Amino acid sequence: MKPDFPDTGLTVVVATRNGVCWLPDLFASLARQTLMLARLSILDDASTDGTWDLVRDAAVPGGQTVAGRQETNEGAIGTFQRLLSMVDTEYFALCDQDDVWLSDKLENSARLLEMSGADLVYTDLRVVDEDLNELAPSMWRLSNIVPVTGHAVVPLLLKNSVTGCTVVARRQLLERALPFPDGIPMHDWWLALVAACGSGVQALHEQTVLYRQHGTNALGAAKFSSKGLSDLLERRHLTMGTYTLTRLSGRLALIRGLEERNLAHLPFLRRFYRLPTGLRLVLSPIYLGYTVTRAHVLGWRNLLVDAALTCLPLGSSHKGVTA
Incomplete structure (x- = not known):
């Protein structure tokens, strides 16, 4: 029907x-x-x-x-x-x-x-x-x-x-x-x-x-693996440090948009993503606990990869994200 x-x-x-x-x-x-x-x-x-x-x-x-x-x-x-x-x-x-x-x-x-x-x-x-x-x-x-x-x-x-x-x-x-x-x-x-x-x-x-999939995809499909991430960085001509900072800046822009329109309020994530890398690393267990509690549907693999890309100093600057 x-x-x-x-x-x-x-x-x-x-x-x-x-x-x-x-x-x-x-x-x-x-x-x-x-x-x-x-x-x-x-x-x-x-x-x-x-x-x-x-x-x-x-x-x-x-x-x-x-x-x-x-x-x-x-x-x-x-x-x-x-x-x-x-x-x-x-x-x-x-x-x-x-x-x-x-x-x-x-x-x-x-x-x-x-x-x-x-x-x-x-x-x-x-x-x-x-x-x-x-x-x-x-x-x-x-x-x-x-x-x-x-x-x-x-x-x-x-x-x-x-x-x-x-x-x-x-x-x-x-x-x-x-x-x-x-x-x-x-x-x-x-x-x-x-x-x-x-x-x-x-x-x-x-x-x-x-x-x-072709050479000019705006984003494209990437395998969930270290090689998939490496291929993604190569395709977008990004270093790991630039990628992690861009990733956090993008999330902050999304959070800011939701909060400005009173659609959702995510104060913990907004503050955490703005912290310097060193502080994010120290507080990573708290971050992981937050994401496990609120996003357990994603499964442990996705949550651990997210925590690593968010909290570890993977070639990124130690400054906070100000977006």
């Missing part, structure tokens, strides 16, 4: 940037969806290849296509913010230019959204190479992602389990989430936290997206 959507329907939002190689596959997969979308909203972020020509001619069966172009490169967060600010349907879905959606992705996610009453639904992904050959059957297993549900604010802050290109959510979520706070790591992480502070998040335990 298909979900009973009102006439206001669902908008799929796509941010594009030099994606001429990938967009034909994506658009074809959107056209095959078993749940018809009301609108496809595309914003091109100052592409320098033939992407705009593809975007301008894009269409979906039975739906409206709205395409726009930014003359200067704003980045993923800024582009998605503009796209989401224009959503006027009851529901929306986030979409990346280089992925392929399985045909029942929207239908199954929308059904769970309606049945659960949650603000946001997300799913697992199948990791594939540039030619769509399978690299890993499950992104969740590859990256040791625990699919948390409900009002899991602290677990989501410690490890974001929500991959943006799988998200289907209610427009009412945007009333609390927009505009995005300064300094957040990614828009999907912020949307997940805001949803957890509202009617909650729900995880669909299915792979609904072919998550394509």
Whole structure:
């Protein structure tokens, strides 16, 4: 049985940037969806290849296509913010230019959204190479992602389990989430936290997206291992010290955004993340006790890795984070 959507329907939002190689596959997969979308909203972020020509001619069966172009490169967060600010349907879905959606992705996610009453639904992904050959059957297993549900604010802050290109959510979520706070790591992480502070998040335990890996992924899939972390640092051209400081700064930006909007208050984490590395190391048992108590659903492996990256002087500066 298909979900009973009102006439206001669902908008799929796509941010594009030099994606001429990938967009034909994506658009074809959107056209095959078993749940018809009301609108496809595309914003091109100052592409320098033939992407705009593809975007301008894009269409979906039975739906409206709205395409726009930014003359200067704003980045993923800024582009998605503009796209989401224009959503006027009851529901929306986030979409990346280089992925392929399985045909029942929207239908199954929308059904769970309606049945659960949650603000946001997300799913697992199948990791594939540039030619769509399978690299890993499950992104969740590859990256040791625990699919948390409900009002899991602290677990989501410690490890974001929500991959943006799988998200289907209610427009009412945007009333609390927009505009995005300064300094957040990614828009999907912020949307997940805001949803957890509202009617909650729900995880669909299915792979609904072919998550394509190539040399220009904004984030990409990483194996949960020391080699996976090393590959991640190499891909982002970061040192361990820069990575750990950026990680804490991003979390502080998320916490600050939640507290400024009275969505959640996390004074312990806000103060702890601002401490110098030496003090965080000394107080690490307290931090671990806090996270175990409030985020035990993540499991000991995730919590120990989080504590190590947060509290150990892994090449980072001994100064506190002031974000």
